[in-house]
Amino acid sequence: MTSNPDLVIRMDIQEVSKLSDTGIFSDAHYVKDLPWKLKVRSETSERTGNVKALGVYLCCNEESESPQWSCDYSFEAVAVNINPTDNKVYKLTNKFNILHTLRGPFALIVWDDLVDPEKGFIKDDRVTVEGRVFIHMITGIRKLNLMDYSNSADSKSNVVLVVQGKKLHVSKEFLSIHSPVFSTMFFGNFTEKNQEEIELNDVEYKEFVDLLNVIYPTMVEIDRRTVSHILKLADRYQMVSALERAESYLIKTTRIERLAKLVLADQYRLDILMAHTLALYMELATLKALKSTRTSRI
DSSP: OOSOOSEEEEEEETTGGGOOSSOEEOOOEEETTEEEEEEEEEEOSGGGTTOOEEEEEEEESTTOOOSSOEEEEEEEEEEOOSSGGGOEEEEEEEEEETTBOEEOOTTSEEHHHHTOGGGTSOBTTBEEEEEEEEEEEEESOOOOOOOOTTOTTTTTOSEEEEETTEEEEEOHHHHHHHOHHHHHHHHSSSGGGGOSEEEEOSOOHHHHHHHHHHHTTOOOOOOTTTHHHHHHHHHHTTOHHHHHHHHHHHHHOSSSOHHHHHHHHHHTTOHHHHHHHHHHHHHHHHHHHHHHHHHHHO
């Protein structure tokens, strides 16, 4: 492939000797309105010839439940060598869709070569892999409007929230529309009222950004990864619209077990979700009873 990649994901794997077959993921990178990740894992199986090897996989849009999207792409998985001409490279061209969201070489490089210092891939139990992504065609994906909350101009802000030492530029008025807690904080008789920077304690930075992406018009969807902490923060800040969106996701999704849905419905007082999930249990019980009755008559 001679053109420049649309995305390069680089992972520096510390303590590679401890890498298991469960594997680890990179952070998500949004390119052309799709989330992309790398996954690396060790594997010893029949398909690797029962020889331990390093697998490197490209993951795309794995949380989507829409059958309409697809992405034609090419991928280069690279085990980076101290000498670039000795990089171990695997290339493939394929299509992602709802049925296939993870692809890549299960044996990019044999483990013995990877961990041999003389081969040039490892230093101090650390190796580096890259995923180079070339995106050819995408269908069925809504355009995102991602906000840069680190940029005051992008988020049209007039206050800074500090979360885990990182600054988020937001609008007082916009947050106040969604949250009576923030409305009181910004416009009530509290010390924060006149502060240009306000620190939020006991909040994870990434989780709060996910919450902002729900209430701002970003088009980012709630998914299995984000729903629990969005519920937690939406409940904490009394954001009804975010709670309703999370509830709507839980009603529609089939990727979260019903029992887990009932626990969340009870914890956050999601009455519609509770009724919907209980109705499914009752329907299942009725079907089992009918099946049992028919079987006994045979």
